[in-house]
Amino acid sequence: MNILIVGQGGREHALAWKIARSPLVTRLVCAPGNPGMGELAELQPVAATDVPGQVDLARRISADLVVVGPEAALEAGLADALAAAGIPCFGASAAAARIETSKAFMKGFARRQGLPTADFDVAESLEAARMALARRAPPYVVKADGLAAGKGVVITPTLPEAADAAGAMLLQPGAKVVIEEFMAGEEVSLFVLSDGRATMPFGSAQDHKRAFDGDVGPNTGGMGAYAPAPAFTRTLEAEAMSAIAEPTIAGLAAEGAPYRGALYAGLMLTATGVRLVEFNARFGDPESQVLMMRLESDIVPYLMACASGGLDRLAPPQWSADAAICVVLAARGYPGSPLGGTRIGLPAGDLGEGVAVFHAGTALRDGELVAAGGRVLNVCARAPTLAEARDRANAAIARIDWPEGFHRTDIGWRALSVSPKAG
Numbered sequence: 001m002n003i004l005i006v007g008q009g010g011r012e013h014a015l016a017w018k019i020a021r022s023p024l025v026t027r028l029v030c031a032p033g034n035p036g037m038g039e040l041a042e043l044q045p046v047a048a049t050d051v052p053g054q055v056d057l058a059r060r061i062s063a064d065l066v067v068v069g070p071e072a073a074l075e076a077g078l079a080d081a082l083a084a085a086g087i088p089c090f091g092a093s094a095a096a097a098r099i100e101t102s103k104a105f106m107k108g109f110a111r112r113q114g115l116p117t118a119d120f121d122v123a124e125s126l127e128a129a130r131m132a133l134a135r136r137a138p139p140y141v142v143k144a145d146g147l148a149a150g151k152g153v154v155i156t157p158t159l160p161e162a163a164d165a166a167g168a169m170l171l172q173p174g175a176k177v178v179i180e181e182f183m184a185g186e187e188v189s190l191f192v193l194s195d196g197r198a199t200m201p202f203g204s205a206q207d208h209k210r211a212f213d214g215d216v217g218p219n220t221g222g223m224g225a226y227a228p229a230p231a232f233t234r235t236l237e238a239e240a241m242s243a244i245a246e247p248t249i250a251g252l253a254a255e256g257a258p259y260r261g262a263l264y265a266g267l268m269l270t271a272t273g274v275r276l277v278e279f280n281a282r283f284g285d286p287e288s289q290v291l292m293m294r295l296e297s298d299i300v301p302y303l304m305a306c307a308s309g310g311l312d313r314l315a316p317p318q319w320s321a322d323a324a325i326c327v328v329l330a331a332r333g334y335p336g337s338p339l340g341g342t343r344i345g346l347p348a349g350d351l352g353e354g355v356a357v358f359h360a361g362t363a364l365r366d367g368e369l370v371a372a373g374g375r376v377l378n379v380c381a382r383a384p385t386l387a388e389a390r391d392r393a394n395a396a397i398a399r400i401d402w403p404e405g406f407h408r409t410d411i412g413w414r415a416l417s418v419s420p421k422a423g
Helices: 010-019 051-062 071-075 078-084 104-112 126-134 159-169 236-253 287-294 300-306 387-400
Strands: 001-009 027-032 065-068 119-123 140-144 153-156 177-180 186-195 197-209 208-211 216-219 224-227 260-270 275-280 321-331 355-359 362-363 368-371 374-382
Touching: 001 051, 010 027, 010 104, 010 287, 010 355, 010 374, 027 051, 051 078, 051 119, 051 186, 065 078, 065 300, 071 078, 104 177, 104 236, 104 275, 119 126, 126 159, 126 177, 153 159, 153 177, 159 177, 186 236, 186 287, 186 300, 197 236, 197 287, 224 287, 236 260, 236 275, 260 300, 287 321, 287 374, 321 387, 355 387, 374 387
Parallel strands: 001 027, 001 065
Antiparallel strands: 119 177, 140 153, 140 177, 186 197, 186 260, 197 224, 208 216, 224 321, 260 275, 321 374, 355 374, 362 368
């Protein structure tokens, strides 16, 4: 099979790492890719959101399957254009991807389908936002309607701060904000595959959104993740599938937007059961990295089945009993104004047993690896226990010479007192 992976981040590098191991693959191309992906596949300088360029590239390499990583490409209609060209695509249509690209649409859809989620209001003006906030109790939750790279959520204890956040989000013409009821509990990420009809759970993880140790600092796209999540038992997974994932896939199909690809459900484990926080219309980042580290099955048949149908004919995937962790190395200044262009001394060869390093925001300049983004490297490790996996990741990080980077040292803190094999 000839496979094209669209994207250039850590998620796409992890997918390339796993896909490259499949005996079904004869040619692997990544566009635009990154220096780490270039060690596994051919790179082509086509932007992820360049829809005509990506379709042309897929035709030129006779792609049997296109795997779309980033949500911006889905919003741009890449899956729709590939479908029109008769090229199988693992990725949601623009209409189906609205469950991520518009939080207002997602909340309305959840209400129509009766999904368990936080009560909410949608506001298109600061006056409406203030009125909605006044009806809520603190802490206040304010979300930007559109894509924000995981940074469009503000949770604050005071009404003035919440109003200020809403006002900043409403500056753009046509902008909307979602004002939500605050949900208390532990948050987990469930991944589900769908071919537009059938559904299949595809692992879970927990990530760390805050920038600094102790879960403090601004929200980011994710500073690390681990799997499995001990708090997310098989019983809770079954509840989430029946109450949230399966009705979502059925509801989207009924509304004329069948969903093909990976559905990422952000869930809150509350005292009254599993509730939906939000959807993402693709694999998570950095959650994908730990999923790929633990996945024992060949991923390609699952990707192809989502694109072409027949997912219900495949056996559930096999997972390692080991735990996996991903620690994000970010450029100083992230998530605000990250320092770019700094040299990264990444040792050649193996960085330790069970360790893999996935590039996220890197580039080559005069033959040297440099930082070219906020989240720059993902140092991942697998081991029989989460504590061992974290030790392996930290030992690998210590060997990377990059003074301008920073990382959290407490990834996985929720689970380290519990067996990582639970649930």
